[in-house]
Amino acid sequence: MEKHASPTVRPLVSTPPAGPLSGVIRVPGDKSISHRSLMFAGLARGRTEITGLLEGEDVLRTADAMRALGATITREADGRWVVEGQGLGALREPEDVLDMGNSGTAARLLAGILASHGMVSVMTGDASLRRRPMKRVTDPLSACGATFVAREGGRLPLCIQGVADPKPLDYRLPVASAQVKSAVLLAGLNASGTTRVEEPSATRDHTENMLRHFGATVHVAPLGERGRVVTLEGRPDLVARDILVPGDPSSAAFVIVAALLVPGSSVTINGVGLNPLRTGLFDSLRDMGADLVIENARVEGGEPVGDITATAGALHAVDVPAARAPSMIDEYPVLAVAAAHASGVSRFRGLEELRVKESDRLSATVALLRVNGVEVEVEGDDMIVHGTGGAVPGGGTVETRMDHRLAMSASVLGLVARAPVRVDDTAFIDTSFPGYLSLMTEIGAEFG
Ligand code: S3P
Numbered sequence: 318m319e320k321h322a323s324p325t326v327r328p329l330v331s332t333p334p335a336g337p338l339s340g341v342i343r344v345p346g347d348k349s350i351s352h353r354s355l356m357f358a359g360l361a362r363g364r365t366e367i368t369g370l371l372e373g374e375d376v377l378r379t380a381d382a383m384r385a386l387g388a389t390i391t392r393e394a395d396g397r398w399v400v401e402g403q404g405l406g407a408l409r410e411p412e413d414v415l416d417m418g419n420s421g422t423a424a425r426l427l428a429g430i431l432a433s434h435g436m437v438s439v440m441t442g443d444a445s446l447r448r449r450p451m452k453r454v455t456d457p458l459s460a461c462g463a464t465f466v467a468r469e470g471g472r473l474p475l476c477i478q479g480v481a482d483p484k485p486l487d488y489r490l491p492v493a494s495a496q497v498k499s500a501v502l503l504a505g506l507n508a509s510g511t512t513r514v515e516e517p518s519a520t521r522d523h524t525e526n527m528l529r530h531f532g533a534t535v536h537v538a539p540l541g542e543r544g545r546v547v548t549l550e551g552r553p554d555l556v557a558r559d560i561l562v563p564g565d566p567s568s569a570a571f572v573i574v575a576a577l578l579v580p581g582s583s584v585t586i587n588g589v590g591l592n593p594l595r596t597g598l599f600d601s602l603r604d605m606g607a608d609l610v611i612e613n614a615r616v617e618g619g620e621p622v623g624d625i626t627a628t629a630g631a632l633h634a635v636d637v638p639a640a641r642a643p644s645m646i647d648e649y650p651v652l653a654v655a656a657a658h659a660s661g662v663s664r665f666r667g668l669e670e671l672r673v674k675e676s677d678r679l680s681a682t683v684a685l686l687r688v689n690g691v692e693v694e695v696e697g698d699d700m701i702v703h704g705t706g707g708a709v710p711g712g713g714t715v716e717t718r719m720d721h722r723l724a725m726s727a728s729v730l731g732l733v734a735r736a737p738v739r740v741d742d743t744a745f746i747d748t749s750f751p752g753y754l755s756l757m758t759e760i761g762a763e764f765g
Pocket of ligand 1: 348349350422493494495496497499521646647670
């Protein structure tokens with residue numbers, strides 16, 4: 318069994334480096350695709366070899382949970398894992414509580430699997446995950462016949478009585494959430510008949526892509542103003558197929574923004590996933606005047622991939638439309654750092670979903686900037702950042718609230734601050750980007 322993060326607090330001080338950032342690097346595998354590859358391979362019949370798996374805490378929790386459900390999962394080498402699945406419907410009841418750590422994706426997707434198998438299970442998580450809403454998955458999943466007992470507000474720990482013969486669901490998502498869409502589709506795998514999920518706007522489609530890869534019939538059709546609909550034919554013969562996981566664009570984001578802000582920098586990241594439903598940050602940075610070049614665009618393992626070079630230069634303010642939020646939902650904290658350094662007043666619209674991430678990321682991002690002397694406001698669900706047009710004041714201590722992306726965003730802010738930026742705890746970075754601080758040091762960042 319892999320070890321999980323110790324609760325030891327790891328503070329950090331971030332200051333401007335002596336020179337520019339430079340180098341050619343790779344970032345760890347995509348978190349969304351890594352979770353899905355372990356889950357779907359565990360549900361498929363046969364041996365799947367995964368290359369480039371993210372070995373972050375969140376994904377290790379998914380590996381442990383799938384093992385508890387009967388899949389054989391082995392780590393063969395760095396990022397190379399083998400999963401032997403028993404086939405759909407053949408999972409066994411877990412003997413103990415499933416602890417999903419900090420990971421909302423692991424918990425919500427797994428709920429779809431557990432609800433659609435005739436077994437009783439209990440799922441919990443760390444203090445951050447235990448605060449996050451689960452009703453968004455238990456409400457739709459109840460219609461397949463499963464029953465759930467949760468704490469007040471639908472919070473974890475959650476007890477699930479799954480059903481061996483689930484009814485196929487027909488559900489319109491009230492919010493654009495790939496996690497909820499995926500939970501419904503995963504429940505549909507073991508249901509006979511067609512499962513339908515409507516989404517108000519397109520969210521990351523890794524579940525749809527990977528299910529097709531394993532042999533399921535999945536269709537996506539536009540619904541005009543109403544978004545789009547995904548249909549899945551139930552009880553497919555899921556057959557093991559190898560998977561190549563691209564570099565995570567959401568992790569690349571921190572390195573890219575750092576390279577854009579630190580004067581004179583130029584950094585290339587090879588093999589970054591460029592699924593168009595994930596690249597809203599790159600569009601927003603380009604709208605700000607960023608010099609981002611993509612080379613060697615190719616398809617690897619069914620996902621678009623490319624090498625990205627970010628070169629430092631002056632950035633100006635941006636108005637990010639709400640419609641772009643699903644394609645960059647995890648990137649707002651680091652975009653806010655870029656906007657703080659840019660000239661002019663930026664506005665990010667429609668950020669209600671940020672309130673229910675690993676932390677309330679809307680208020681936490683506001684606090685991150687304010688404590689470092691950047692003027693920022695919230696109007697309804699919009700965030701407004703007053704750019705300083707150069708180095709930000711800094712000098713504050715950022716509370717990261719068990720949220721990896723806040724810790725990394727704060728570390729980037731310090732690279733362009735006049736006074737040191739202190740980060741109360743960087744331990745949670747390991748959930749999604751193990752090795753982040755040493756990779757940044759390798760390209761020239763200096764942290765104390
Ligand atoms: C994810 C979907 C997003 C994202 C999360 C990963 C996924 O969450 O924030 O980091 O892998 O499906 P929502 O579906 O809640 O928007």
